[in-house]
Amino acid sequence: xxxxxxxxxxxxxxxxxxxxxxxxxxxxxxxxxxxxxxxxxxxxxxxxxxxxxxxxxxxxxxxxxxxxxxxxxxxxxxxxxxxxxxxxxxxxxxxxxxxxxxxxxxxxxxxxxxxxxxxxxxxxxxxxxxx
Numbered sequence: 237x238x239x240x241x242x243x244x245x246x247x248x249x250x251x252x253x254x255x256x257x258x259x260x261x262x263x264x265x266x267x268x269x270x271x272x273x274x275x276x277x278x279x280x281x282x283x284x285x286x287x288x289x290x291x292x293x294x295x296x297x298x299x300x301x302x303x304x305x306x307x308x309x310x311x312x313x314x315x316x317x318x319x320x321x322x323x324x325x326x327x328x329x330x331x332x333x334x335x336x337x338x339x340x341x342x343x344x345x346x347x348x349x350x351x352x353x354x355x356x357x358x359x360x361x362x363x364x365x366x367x
Contacts, residue, residue, distance in 0.1 A: 238262045240333045245361030248323055256318040256361060267291025268276030268343040270336040271316040273307060274351055275329035275363075283350040285331070286318060296347050323365045330360040349361040 244256040260271065269290035276282040286297045286307035295307050306319040314334060334354035340346060348354070 238325075238335050238337070240356060240358035242333045242361040245331060245363045247364040247366065250324055250365055252323055253319070253321045254323060254363060254367070256320070256331055256333075256363075258316040258318075258358060260314045260316065260333075265290045265311075265314070265335075266337065266339070268337075268339050270340040270354075271307075271309060272334045272348065272354055273305075273318045274334060274354075275327075276360075277326075277329040278333070279336045280329075282332070282351050284351065287298045287336075287348055288316065289343075292344065294344075297348075298349075301353065308366050316344065317335070320363070323363075325365045325367050327337060328363060328365045331361050332360045333358040 239262040241259045258286045271288050271289040273285040274282050275285050283296050288295045288307045288309055304321050310315045335356040336353045
């Protein structure tokens with residue numbers, strides 16, 4: 237059973253940086269697994285932030301966040317990270333780590349941005365950015 241635990245959230249000022257961590261455990265992760273970060277603000281739908289393939293390390297981002305956020309991983313310790321720079325009040329949300337373990341023949345070149353594809357979720361960590 238996949239288990240995910242986020243950490244690193246907190247309250248910061250606009251323009252600050254914050255790094256989130258996600259500890260993954262529970263099974264051996266396949267190269268095709270996608271580790272994703274999503275966020276959800278009050279009254280809004282959950283939105284995709286970034287994703288990374290467990291094996292090759294291929295990354296992709298929400299267009300609006302590209303350049304400010306960076307996703308990375310350390311397979312040796314089963315950790316996924318989200319570095320967030322130049323934070324703005326609109327970045328305030330609960331941030332979730334999630335896993336898409338679906339294998340497809342085109343996994344090496346496809347992207348997983350739809351939250352419905354992710355079967356496993358962490359409990360979330362709150363990020364609050366003040367102006």
